[in-house]
Amino acid sequence: MKKGLVIKSAGNRYKVSDEKGEITECLIKGKFRVQGLRTTNPVTVGDNVLFELSDDGSTGIITGIEERKNYIIRRASKLSSESQIIAANIDQLILLASITEPETHPEFIDRVLVTAGAYSVPVKIIFNKTDIYSEGHKKKRDYLIGVYSNIGYDSYSLSLFNDADIDLISDLVKDRVTLLAGNSGVGKSSLINKIEPSCKIKVENISEYHKMGKHTTTFAEMHALSIGGYIIDTPGIKGFGIIDMEKEEIYHFFPEIFRASDRCRYYNCLHINEPGCEVKKQLEEGLIKEFRYRSYLKIFEDNNSKYR
Ligand SMILES: Nc1nc2c(ncn2[C@@H]2O[C@H](COP(=O)(O)OP(=O)(O)OP(=O)(O)O)[C@@H](O)[C@H]2O)c(=O)[nH]1
Ligand SMILES: [Mg+2]
Ligand SMILES: [Zn+2]
Numbered sequence: 028m029k030k031g032l033v034i035k036s037a038g039n040r041y042k043v044s045d046e047k048g049e050i051t052e053c054l055i056k057g058k059f060r061v062q063g064l065r066t067t068n069p070v071t072v073g074d075n076v077l078f079e080l081s082d083d084g085s086t087g088i089i090t091g092i093e094e095r096k097n098y099i100i101r102r103a104s105k106l107s108s109e110s111q112i113i114a115a116n117i118d119q120l121i122l123l124a125s126i127t128e129p130e131t132h133p134e135f136i137d138r139v140l141v142t143a144g145a146y147s148v149p150v151k152i153i154f155n156k157t158d159i160y161s162e163g164h165k166k167k168r169d170y171l172i173g174v175y176s177n178i179g180y181d182s183y184s185l186s187l188f189n190d191a192d193i194d195l196i197s198d199l200v201k202d203r204v205t206l207l208a209g210n211s212g213v214g215k216s217s218l219i220n221k222i223e224p225s226c227k228i229k230v231e232n233i234s235e236y237h238k239m240g241k242h243t244t245t246f247a248e249m250h251a252l253s254i255g256g257y258i259i260d261t262p263g264i265k266g267f268g269i270i271d272m273e274k275e276e277i278y279h280f281f282p283e284i285f286r287a288s289d290r291c292r293y294y295n296c297l298h299i300n301e302p303g304c305e306v307k308k309q310l311e312e313g314l315i316k317e318f319r320y321r322s323y324l325k326i327f328e329d330n331n332s333k334y335r
Pocket of ligand 1: 156157158159185188211213214215217218229
């Protein structure tokens with residue numbers, strides 16, 4: 028019996044790295060269900076597992092999984108109630124975003140923030156590709172960074188094509204397990220290649236992305252960093268949805284709405300159209316931003332209709 032860390036999952040095959048960093052291709056024995064979750068993948072990247080080597084030592088079978096510190100999941104598909112665990116045992120999530128090529132919609136950012144908040148994973152937001160920003164793009168970036176910083180999220184702006192900016196990223200990821208998220212084409216794989224040039228992850232030219240991005244990365248994969256730590260590259264997360272969240276809970280993960288909710292007239296105010304709602308008041312005063320409130324409503328409505 029050996030102990031290892033799952034560094035890649037593709038279908039029912041897993042790559043497991045042992046203490047020495049030796050990698051074994053593993054399958055799972057039987058069916059095991061973890062923590063009563065209905066998931067399409069019982070084992071995920073970042074899991075600490077027990078495995079047995081085959082007689083010739085070339086492959087392995089995963090026989091057990093250690094309790095997770097945390098994990099992030101998404102719905103397996105729009106129609107399915109099953110979920111897919113993206114990664115486990117994460118120290119932080121870095122949300123890579125861009126104002127252009129491709130644009131990251133604030134609602135996408137907010138969904139990621141809510142999901143990470145719900146699973147107690149700290150988030151940092153990085154706007155990438157500043158080298159191609161117009162003055163208008165820069166204004167928009169400054170606005171968003173202002174809003175998100177005020178709420179309490181560490182937010183940065185850089186270009187992966189600028190070497191000095193790579194040092195900043197190294198500082199952020201060193202000695203930590205980082206889940207890298209962001210819509211397709213923002214530069215997640217490029218970022219890992221910059222920090223760990225030996226990785227050579229496939230990166231597609233942006234012109235090939237047909238505007239919306241085409242998901243060059245299809246499975247989550249964990250990369251060991253020589254500076255210490257790991258980065259998990261994920262497919263440009265679509266349907267990064269919030270699963271199993273009560274609708275009364277959603278605003279808890281919009282920190283500025285949560286703070287305001289203290290002063291709503293009703294303790295169970297959902298900030299939709301209740302009288303004496305402090306959130307609505309702060310919205311009118313511009314203290315809470317329209318786009319954030321819209322994201323809240325969207326997630327609230329989705330949660331009401333599709334999710335349950
Ligand atoms: N101009 C500019 N282009 C960048 C920058 N960073 C990455 N790119 C380009 O953006 C394109 C997409 O990069 P990827 O690293 O494949 O993006 P990804 O986020 O991994 O995409 P998926 O795997 O589809 O989720 C590539 O052509 C990169 O060269 C940057 O700072 N500036
Ligand atoms: Mg990629
Ligand atoms: Zn309210």
